[in-house]
Amino acid sequence: MPSATDALGRDDRLIAGFAALAIAIHILEAAFPSPLPGVKPGLANVITVIVLLRYGWYTAAWVAALRVLAGSLLVGTFLSPTFIMSASGAVAALAALWLAQLLAGRWLGALGYSVCAALAHMGTQLLVAWQLFIPHPALLNLAPFLLTAALVFGIVSGVIAAIVLTRLGTEPGTARP
Amino acid sequence: MSIVRPADALVVAVAAMLVGAAWASLWGGGGPAEYAQVSAPGASDRRLDLALETTLEVRGRLGPSRLEVRDGRVRFVDSPCVGRLCVHSGWLSRSGQVAACLPNGIVVEVTGGDREFDAISY
Numbered sequence: 001m002p003s004a005t006d007a008l009g010r011d012d013r014l015i016a017g018f019a020a021l022a023i024a025i026h027i028l029e030a031a032f033p034s035p036l037p038g039v040k041p042g043l044a045n046v047i048t049v050i051v052l053l054r055y056g057w058y059t060a061a062w063v064a065a066l067r068v069l070a071g072s073l074l075v076g077t078f079l080s081p082t083f084i085m086s087a088s089g090a091v092a093a094l095a096a097l098w099l100a101q102l103l104a105g106r107w108l109g110a111l112g113y114s115v116c117a118a119l120a121h122m123g124t125q126l127l128v129a130w131q132l133f134i135p136h137p138a139l140l141n142l143a144p145f146l147l148t149a150a151l152v153f154g155i156v157s158g159v160i161a162a163i164v165l166t167r168l169g170t171e172p173g174t175a176r177p
Numbered sequence: 178m179s180i181v182r183p184a185d186a187l188v189v190a191v192a193a194m195l196v197g198a199a200w201a202s203l204w205g206g207g208g209p210a211e212y213a214q215v216s217a218p219g220a221s222d223r224r225l226d227l228a229l230e231t232t233l234e235v236r237g238r239l240g241p242s243r244l245e246v247r248d249g250r251v252r253f254v255d256s257p258c259v260g261r262l263c264v265h266s267g268w269l270s271r272s273g274q275v276a277a278c279l280p281n282g283i284v285v286e287v288t289g290g291d292r293e294f295d296a297i298s299y
Contacts, residue, residue: 112187
């Protein structure tokens with residue numbers, strides 16, 4: 001069926017394009033020094049949220065997975081602790097986005113999705129770090145600092161994503177399912 | 178499509194509350210103390226149950242310091258030192274708090290329950 005393959009090809013191109021954008025942001029961010037270990041603006045999540053709202057969760061999951069994989073290969077952290085943290089955070093963020101979309105659907109905009117994803121991302125990373133790398137209860141005392149940072153950056157990313165989405169407008173045939 | 182939707186504000190508010198709760202639970206200090214540890218020069222440490230109401234005199238280098246225990250709290254009532262910093266420390270009630278009369282060599286620390294730390298370093 002030509003129409004199905006056409007749709008598939010268009011989806012693949014979309015995923016590849018957005019993943020490339022996200023990877024570029026991911027690598028740019030990796031080049032900046034961080035004031036606190038583990039705190040990153042996470043601007044690549046802007047792309048994830050935009051893709052989620054325009055093309056749905058499935059496409060967003062592909063973009064995020066490719067970003068983590070290719071980003072780690074390019075930065076040189078593939079299969080290192082950094083990669084495990086990054087991957088677990090991305091999985092948690094995608095799970096949070098899926099849940100948020102299931103529960104709130106159209107009531108939620110880019111800001112809400114972004115904050116959900118940021119907090120899930122940071123909370124899971126903290127738990128993974130605690131379980132795998134630094135199994136000391138005092139690590140959890142960092143949680144308020146890190147969660148505050150996640151909230152702030154989640155709001156910033158969300159506002160950026162919302163502005164970009166309004167600029168992009170709604171193209172026919174690209175509304176999310 | 179407006180930039181911020183009502184549900185967004187709700188999500189941000191709930192998230193802020195969660196973060197606030199994390200701050201409160203992890204940095205809110207210790208729980209109520211259960212007993213006071215009193216150390217004085219030339220004597221072994223004494224332990225006071227904060228559930229009881231007592232006053233006692235502890236011999237220090239300069240003379241007797243008077244302590245009072247009431248309502249699960251403990252304080253220096255008087256001490257023969259100059260600045261009376263120990264008296265001005267007031268009531269100790271949360272686990273981990275310390276009051277000391279250094280000239281007299283007397284240190285009171287409340288412990289038990291959930292402990293509070295000033296700082297932790299590794």
